[in-house]
Amino acid sequence: MxxxxxxxxxxxxxxxxxxxxxxxxxxxxxxxxxxxxxxxxxxxxxxxxxxxxAGELTEFDLPLSVRGGSRFERAVWAQLQRIPYGEMQTYGDVAKAVGDPGAARAVGVACNRNPIAVIVPCHRVVGAGGKMVGFGGGIPTKRHLLELEARTTLETAWL
Missing domain, CATH: 3.30.160 (Double Stranded RNA Binding Domain)
Structure with a gap:
């Protein structure tokens, strides 16, 4: 390594x-x-x-080597990569997308175990009603990342 x-x-x-x-x-x-x-x-x-x-890149293009994690966690991590830049989904939304609608809490655990934060965008997952909950880098960091993406999305739309 x-x-x-x-x-x-x-x-x-x-x-x-x-x-x-x-x-x-x-x-x-x-x-x-x-x-x-x-x-x-x-x-x-x-x-x-x-x-x-810098707000100049909205999609990463890197080879990823995701090792470990349960089958469920790996499904969650794959789903996180499908959340578009500047958008959010709830833990419940992700649970439904991976085929286990009652697993919102397990999605939170999987997000916490995400080995490639930011690039595998677990910061785009929020609580019900858009509530800012849980993030390995802390809530202020999560808010910063979401605000960066929202600002960039709006600036790009107005160009």
Missing amino acids: RWSVIDSPIGDLSLAVDDDGLCRLGFGPIQLGPERARDDVLTAAAEQLKAYF
């Missing part, structure tokens, strides 16, 4: 890649291996995240 830490408007983000692609994006400077490394996927991820935070 190769890793690096990048600065962002929401604080340090730790990125890790394996031979198949980006396998981790976490909040804070987390040491994931013996040393930081240069890697084409790490470089691309850092560049795309910079463009995302």
Whole structure:
């Protein structure tokens, strides 16, 4: 595993890649291996995240290496990637989409275990009625990401 830490408007983000692609994006400077490394996927991820935070990128194009997780969690993570930029779904919406309408709480657990935050956009999942609940990076970070996407979506619509 190769890793690096990048600065962002929401604080340090730790990125890790394996031979198949980006396998981790976490909040804070987390040491994931013996040393930081240069890697084409790490470089691309850092560049795309910079463009995302600048409001210039609405869709990531990176090879992902999602390992682990139960079949349900992997289904949730796949569904998260289908939530359009600038939009939100409730935990219940995601539960219905993965075929288990009564599993809203389990969707919350799966979001919490999402190994590739921001890029696999668990921040786009909110509580019933749009309530801001739960997020591994904290509610202020979730709000920041949602506001960034809403602002970018509106600015793009008015061009």
